[in-house]
Amino acid sequence: MTLITHLAPRKLLIGGGSLARLPALLTEFGLLRPLVVTDPWMVGSGTVDRVLAPLGAAGIAAKVFSETVPDPTDTVVAAGVTALREGQFDCLIGFGGGSPMDTAKAIAILAAASPGQRLRDFKVPASADHAALPVICVPTTAGTGSEATRFTIVTDTSSDEKMLIAGLGALPLAAVVDYELTFSVPPRVTADTGIDSLTHALEAYVSARANSFSDLYATAAMRLIAANLRRAYAVPDDAAARAAMMEGATLAGLAFSNSSVALVHGMSRPIGAHFHVPHGLSNAMLLPVVTAFGLQSGLARYAGAARIMGLAGTDAADDAAAQALLRELSALNRELGVPGPRDYGIDAARYEALLPLMAEQALASGSPGNNPRVPDASDIVALYREVYAG
Known part of the structure; x- marks a missing residue:
């Protein structure tokens, strides 16, 4: 009999309005100090408030890292690790399209690395099975599926190579999949x-x-x-x-x-x-x-x-x-x-x-x-x- 390994987030909330349940989801897992990983447009447009407002109303004080770029890079991930270590965070929330979600995953993986290790050390065929903190994904586009995968893709700026990084460290703990976030997508x-x-x-x-x-x-x-x-x-x-x-x-x-x-x-x-x-x-x-x-x-x-x-x-x-x-x-x-x-x-x-x-x-x-x-x-x-x- 062929061995099948099945991997999936521990919990998926799927449906219109499900974003309102994000605070309860965090609380369910005992998480109270999130770092929200997103991009400058989400902050400048006020869209990030779709996440911050319900968290704040529930007494969860989140911080924001918004340096994500359209094609995540190892330099941005390194900056994210620095931001992570400057606070007492217990989880990451990737909010946006594939880039913020992939960046959040890569931050969690790199933050768990040994001294001297770089992100390129984790590209396939290596297996990135360890993450410093759990990741919760909130996609705003119907496309990458990153909210449910064991993969992240990051560009090595020294070689312009898009590195495929795979492993349990890239698998989100949970995700909120709310289609109402996609109405404004062009x-x-x-x-x-x-x-x-x-x-x-x-x-x-x-x-x-x-x-x-x-x-x-x-x-x-x-x-x-x-x-x-x-x-x-x-x-x-x-x-x-x-x-x-x-x-x-x-x-x-x-x-x-x-x-x-x-x-x-x-x-x-x-x-x-x-x-x-x-x-x-x-x-x-x-x-x-x-x-x-x-x-x-x-x-x-x-x-x-x-x-x-x-x-x-x-x-x-x-x-x-x-x-x-x-x-x-x-x-x-x-x-x-x-x-x-x-x-x-x-x-x-x-x-x-x-x-x-x-x-x-x-x-x-x-x-x-x-x-x-x-x-x-x-x-x-x-x-x-x-x-x-x-």
Whole structure:
């Protein structure tokens, strides 16, 4: 019998208005002195008060670290560790999109490190299983699923490498998943994070490390996201669509946390690191081309995904169903206005010059090895060129 290891936060509060229960959640775990990790926009816009107000009303005095940047860096994480050590905190609250949540996780991991250790010492294949303090996540976008995963991604500023860090130290203690926080998210972010969550679910489903538990999460996530992404993008105040996307994103996070991502994510991280493309957008740029690359090697699983998403009937042949999936992924990119690298403004010469390094970094992450068709460096370079050519 195959051994399955199942990992998930100890508690998830999911639903509209659930943020009001954050103080009770902290109290339940005996936590009273949180450091809220967020970004400057959340502070400047007053959005961080959505967290601070209920905590303050409950007599919980939180402090804020707001130096998070869109692509978390090792330098920002180090600054966060300094802020953590300056107070008597007993937990971290990651509030925002994937970047604040990933930053909070990385702060907890680095704060538990031995003297002289750096964040790069914890990148895969190392296992980051220790955290100085528990992390509670409160996502404000329906995309990364970081609130439910054992992963964090941080850029090494000395090499521009987006490091994948994995282990129990990155697994949140709990999360509050309140779709009402996503009503103000602009359409571009809704699209990019939505395709990000779809990529998580699809890659978890076709991954070589998929299992019966991850399949349950991935299947539920794909159904929700496929049925609601366009609606959430076109009608931002549709509560039902927003709720479905938020739930789908968390389910997708649980799926790939218990399986793995694959080639799309392996290739996406270097694009983000070198050209500062938002993670969900770089995934979207790659998804149709990379799916086509592995289609025949993972035909039955891709066809199954198409049926789950309602793109093909149960009696459709695998090849026809898989082709329907490819058409849908391309259609999503068109309808949601996803630009290719060239249209995004990435310089052709610099892109070409960095391809060998990007391929090396993609392979080093380990994610491409989970793909139905495992690429070598030359395959990845060719795929990068195909994506750029459009």
